[in-house]
Amino acid sequence: MPLLEVRSLVKQFPVSTGLFSRRWAQAVDHVDLTVNAGETIGVVGESGCGKTTLVRCLLRIIEPTSGQVIFEGDDLLGLDQPSLRAKRRDMAIVYQNPYLSLSPRLAVRDLIGEPLLTHTSLRGRALIDRVVENLEAVGLSADHLNKRARELSGGQAQRVAIARALALRPKLIVLDEPTSALDVSVQAQVLNLLVKLRAEFGLTYLFISHNLDVVQHLADRIAVMYLGRIVEFGEAEKLFRRAHHPYTMALLASTPEPDPDIKESSVALEGSVPSLLAPPSGCHFHPRCPWAQDRCRAESPALRVEEGRLARCHFLVERLPALKN
Amino acid sequence: MTILARWFGSRFAPDSIPARLRHDPLAIFSFLVVLTLILAAAFAPLLTSRAAEGLGEPNPVEKFAPPSAEHIFGADHLGRDLYARVLFGGRTSLAMGFLVVFVAVLIGTPLGAVAGYAGGWVDEIIMRVTDIALAFPPLLLAITIAAALGPSFTNAAIAIALTWWPWYTRIVRAQVVTLRERPFVESARIMGVNGFTIIVRHLLPNALSPVIVQATLDLGSAILTGAALSFLGLGVQPPTPDWGQLVSTGRVYFPDRWWYVTFPGLAIFAATLAFNLLGDSVQDANT
Amino acid sequence: MTLPLLEIRGLRVSFSTPAGVFRAVNDLDLTLERGEIFGLVGETGCGKTVTALALMGLIPPTGRVAASRLSLDGVDLLSPRNLSKVRGRRMAMIFQDPAASLNPTFTIGQQLSHVIRHHLRLDSASTRRRAIELLNDVGLAEPKAILRAYPHQLSGGMQQRAMIALALASGADLLIADEPTTALDVTIQAQILRLLKSLRDRHGLTILLITHDLGVVAQTCDRVAVLYAGCVAETALTAQLFRAPKHPYTHGLLGALPRPGSRGKLLSAIEGSVPSGISATAGCPFAARCPSVMNRCKTEPLPLKSVADAHAVACHLY
Numbered sequence: 001m002p003l004l005e006v007r008s009l010v011k012q013f014p015v016s017t018g019l020f021s022r023r024w025a026q027a028v029d030h031v032d033l034t035v036n037a038g039e040t041i042g043v044v045g046e047s048g049c050g051k052t053t054l055v056r057c058l059l060r061i062i063e064p065t066s067g068q069v070i071f072e073g074d075d076l077l078g079l080d081q082p083s084l085r086a087k088r089r090d091m092a093i094v095y096q097n098p099y100l101s102l103s104p105r106l107a108v109r110d111l112i113g114e115p116l117l118t119h120t121s122l123r124g125r126a127l128i129d130r131v132v133e134n135l136e137a138v139g140l141s142a143d144h145l146n147k148r149a150r151e152l153s154g155g156q157a158q159r160v161a162i163a164r165a166l167a168l169r170p171k172l173i174v175l176d177e178p179t180s181a182l183d184v185s186v187q188a189q190v191l192n193l194l195v196k197l198r199a200e201f202g203l204t205y206l207f208i209s210h211n212l213d214v215v216q217h218l219a220d221r222i223a224v225m226y227l228g229r230i231v232e233f234g235e236a237e238k239l240f241r242r243a244h245h246p247y248t249m250a251l252l253a254s255t256p257e258p259d260p261d262i263k264e265s266s267v268a269l270e271g272s273v274p275s276l277l278a279p280p281s282g283c284h285f286h287p288r289c290p291w292a293q294d295r296c297r298a299e300s301p302a303l304r305v306e307e308g309r310l311a312r313c314h315f316l317v318e319r320l321p322a323l324k325n
Numbered sequence: 326m327t328i329l330a331r332w333f334g335s336r337f338a339p340d341s342i343p344a345r346l347r348h349d350p351l352a353i354f355s356f357l358v359v360l361t362l363i364l365a366a367a368f369a370p371l372l373t374s375r376a377a378e379g380l381g382e383p384n385p386v387e388k389f390a391p392p393s394a395e396h397i398f399g400a401d402h403l404g405r406d407l408y409a410r411v412l413f414g415g416r417t418s419l420a421m422g423f424l425v426v427f428v429a430v431l432i433g434t435p436l437g438a439v440a441g442y443a444g445g446w447v448d449e450i451i452m453r454v455t456d457i458a459l460a461f462p463p464l465l466l467a468i469t470i471a472a473a474l475g476p477s478f479t480n481a482a483i484a485i486a487l488t489w490w491p492w493y494t495r496i497v498r499a500q501v502v503t504l505r506e507r508p509f510v511e512s513a514r515i516m517g518v519n520g521f522t523i524i525v526r527h528l529l530p531n532a533l534s535p536v537i538v539q540a541t542l543d544l545g546s547a548i549l550t551g552a553a554l555s556f557l558g559l560g561v562q563p564p565t566p567d568w569g570q571l572v573s574t575g576r577v578y579f580p581d582r583w584w585y586v587t588f589p590g591l592a593i594f595a596a597t598l599a600f601n602l603l604g605d606s607v608q609d610a611n612t
Numbered sequence: 613m614t615l616p617l618l619e620i621r622g623l624r625v626s627f628s629t630p631a632g633v634f635r636a637v638n639d640l641d642l643t644l645e646r647g648e649i650f651g652l653v654g655e656t657g658c659g660k661t662v663t664a665l666a667l668m669g670l671i672p673p674t675g676r677v678a679a680s681r682l683s684l685d686g687v688d689l690l691s692p693r694n695l696s697k698v699r700g701r702r703m704a705m706i707f708q709d710p711a712a713s714l715n716p717t718f719t720i721g722q723q724l725s726h727v728i729r730h731h732l733r734l735d736s737a738s739t740r741r742r743a744i745e746l747l748n749d750v751g752l753a754e755p756k757a758i759l760r761a762y763p764h765q766l767s768g769g770m771q772q773r774a775m776i777a778l779a780l781a782s783g784a785d786l787l788i789a790d791e792p793t794t795a796l797d798v799t800i801q802a803q804i805l806r807l808l809k810s811l812r813d814r815h816g817l818t819i820l821l822i823t824h825d826l827g828v829v830a831q832t833c834d835r836v837a838v839l840y841a842g843c844v845a846e847t848a849l850t851a852q853l854f855r856a857p858k859h860p861y862t863h864g865l866l867g868a869l870p871r872p873g874s875r876g877k878l879l880s881a882i883e884g885s886v887p888s889g890i891s892a893t894a895g896c897p898f899a900a901r902c903p904s905v906m907n908r909c910k911t912e913p914l915p916l917k918s919v920a921d922a923h924a925v926a927c928h929l930y
Contacts, residue, residue, distance in 0.1 A: 188868035188881035217870035256827030
């Protein structure tokens with residue numbers, strides 16, 4: 001049984017388009033995703049692709065419109081508040097900016113102590129000991145107990161946020177752009193820490209990022225999202241070596257490599273991401289796709305399996321031989 | 326410039342409002358004035374040899390004595406030393422100001438926090454009640470309460486506080502509504518922390534600085550409103566003195582016995598101005 | 613040898629703060645040749661943005677700017693009169709957030725014509741022609757519709773293009789681009805970087821590109837300077853710097869990047885964090901974090917030393 005299974009998840013937001021009219025923006029559009037225990041799934045995409053809405057729905061921070069989120073065999077969407085609260089012991093999230101995600105007036109001891117206070121009976125000395133244990137796991141020490149977030153550097157603050165997420169040894173940790181606000185040298189420290197913690201505690205990560213290089217460093221499997229849909233889903237290494245979906249190819253090509261010898265590829269996308277309010281007909285990607293044909297404008301392609309990987313493209317089979325060269 | 330300010334501000338933000346106020350001469354000055362008034366009121370019996378007169382005991386011999394070395398503020402129509410009257414009147418007036426603001430904050434803050442955090446119909450009900458309370462003119466309400474329960478210090482304070490708390494509800498609600506969406510609150514919610522704890526630990530501490538600013542600014546106005554009620558005879562009853570009531574009694578004898586209204590009036594003026602200046606400085610330091 | 617377009621010698625910028633004097637830029641030397649894209653790369657607080665603001669004369673009054681030489685095409689920028697003549701006319705600046713730099717209450721057309729009329733004194737028909745030409749130039753399709761549009765009606769990428777058009781409207785030789793693509797998506801970032809390169813190729817525009825992203829530098833810049841704590845740590849041709857980095861900090865930065873093939877390996881993170889800049893160090897500012905630190909690094913000041921043609925390093929190892 002997978003740890004987490006998302007089935008046909010849909011989230012629509014009402015958007016008022018005038019004084020009396022409103023339309024629905026489909027931020028997450030029938031997303032299916034499975035996360036096995038011990039594995040790291042990466043979700044990548046540009047702004048507006050729905051990756052953040054997806055994790056907010058599956059942690060039930062916001063209520064999805066329809067679909068199922070099965071976590072350890074229970075549909076989270078069907079749970080009442082007390083059962084949901086109990087279930088939340090096993091899930092945690094680390095946000096992009098630790099200065100925003102750590103309560104500004106609380107000291108580190110209270111920040112990391114909070115989940116323990118909420119879900120365990122630890123108090124007093126035992127609580128502090130456990131807090132220190134978690135601080136040490138993320139490479140900090142008891143010296144930091146009485147500091148507030150703003151007295152810490154960005155890297156230290158993000159370590160505190162990770163320690164807070166880790167405190168109850170949750171089964172699933174959602175990492176929402178955990179290094180995007182950090183400098184390169186500090187990002188490397190945090191990525192190394194995440195790898196170390198995963199090995200040490202057998203953690204399962206759901207890693208959200210716009211940065212492909214960062215995602216591939218950590219993820220076993222990667223889902224690429226575009227305008228609310230998953231357009232490609234497969235093993236990280238294979239996907240990186242040879243993308244199946246044209247959008248994945250474009251993303252890979254647009255990511256500037258820190259190596260002047262690797263020249264910018266010719267697959268450069270024109271135009272920008274269309275509005276969720278007026279998504280293109282058929283395949284959402286067709287206005288920007290160099291291979292688009294009439295069928296792509298008319299008909300929405302389904303995700304299909306090819307070479308052990310899911311991709312949402314009508315002409316996948318036709319394009320595959322060409323991709324091999 | 327905003328870029329630099331943001332980048333720069335994050336590094337060297339002095340940690341607290343008091344730390345910033347220390348560099349503001351006007352703030353220091355107004356704080357000293359406020360402190361002097363409070364200390365003078367608190368230690369009134371030690372600052373005058375005529376404490377009994379201050380509390381209301383007549384001394385007909387000295388009736389309307391003009392300011393002199395003996396009576397630096399002069400004496401009133403019952404011969405009581407006005408310096409002592411003003412000192413003791415400060416006790417009532419300042420207490421009125423602090424009590425009103427304290428009660429208003431005490432009622433307004435939790436209501437605002439609950440309204441902002443809960444949203445939905447809870448928010449709707451609290452805010453409509455707030456609107457209704459705001460619609461009462463303080464003086465009119467005070468007159469009504471005084472008519473119903475009789476004029477007294479407590480009733481005046483209740484009347485003012487009842488029209489004052491809605492401002493705090495609005496301020497706190499506005500803060501909480503924006504704070505509620507912040508990742509640190511969301512993170513606590515995902516962790517399964519209950520609503521009460523979220524409000525007390527995560528929302529209120531971060532919503533309080535505008536409340537402190539408003540409270541400082543309001544102390545001046547509350548003292549002024551309290552004085553106005555006493556002036557109308559709806560507050561403290563003689564012989565206990567109050568600045569507003571002293572001005573009210575003294576105005577009959579103006580301008581011949583000018584000192585009777587002038588010195589209590591100056592006290593009201595000084596207190597209101599000092600609290601307003603201090604409030605402004607706190608507000609500046611907070612932004 | 614022709615005169616370089618921009619010459620900076622011994623630039624120092626400091627701010628007095630309650631915590632002490634913060635040295636944002638410390639003895640910085642830079643030379644930009646005409647028609648090159650020069651990358652200024654570094655982490656938060658390394659002084660890259662402050663350098664740009666100092667060039668534009670935009671340092672707030674709490675800051676002190678000093679330099680032994682600061683000149684654009686021979687014009688001394690240290691004189692406020694010269695600076696105001698040159699600023700906006702011969703050098704222009706674009707920022708990370710185009711939405712905040714464009715005035716939301718005027719159309720793109722109004723903002724463009726304002727700049728064109730102010731600097732070039734054209735009549736209204738030629739102003740409009742010039743505006744359309746500029747919008748075409750920055751790759752905005754349907755320029756006539758864009759002229760009528762308000763900033764909020766454009767996407768982030770289009771806003772940044774409009775900003776570039778505004779910056780070029782006065783005929784600037786030097787474009788200072790401060791993190792111009794950081795707020796944009798990767799596919800849009802690629803478009804903007806291509807635009808910058810094509811403007812250099814077609815008009816000989818000189819660009820000072822400020823960024824924290826080494827990938828952007830590798831793909832866009834001809835030469836690059838790596839900044840650390842307000843000093844140049846290393847400067848070189850882009851290819852030289854990426855193939856044979858000399859400074860331990862540059863080494864560290866490159867090793868810290870996750871990239872295809874880094875899976876499962878530990879990244880060579882630089883320990884510690886960037887110094888605050890409040891306490892002045894006698895020696896190398898990187899000494900505290902440097903894996904190959906020697907005793908003299910902590911005490912002896914170090915100038916940039918040339919290690920190869922166009923390649924200079926501020927490090928005692930060389």
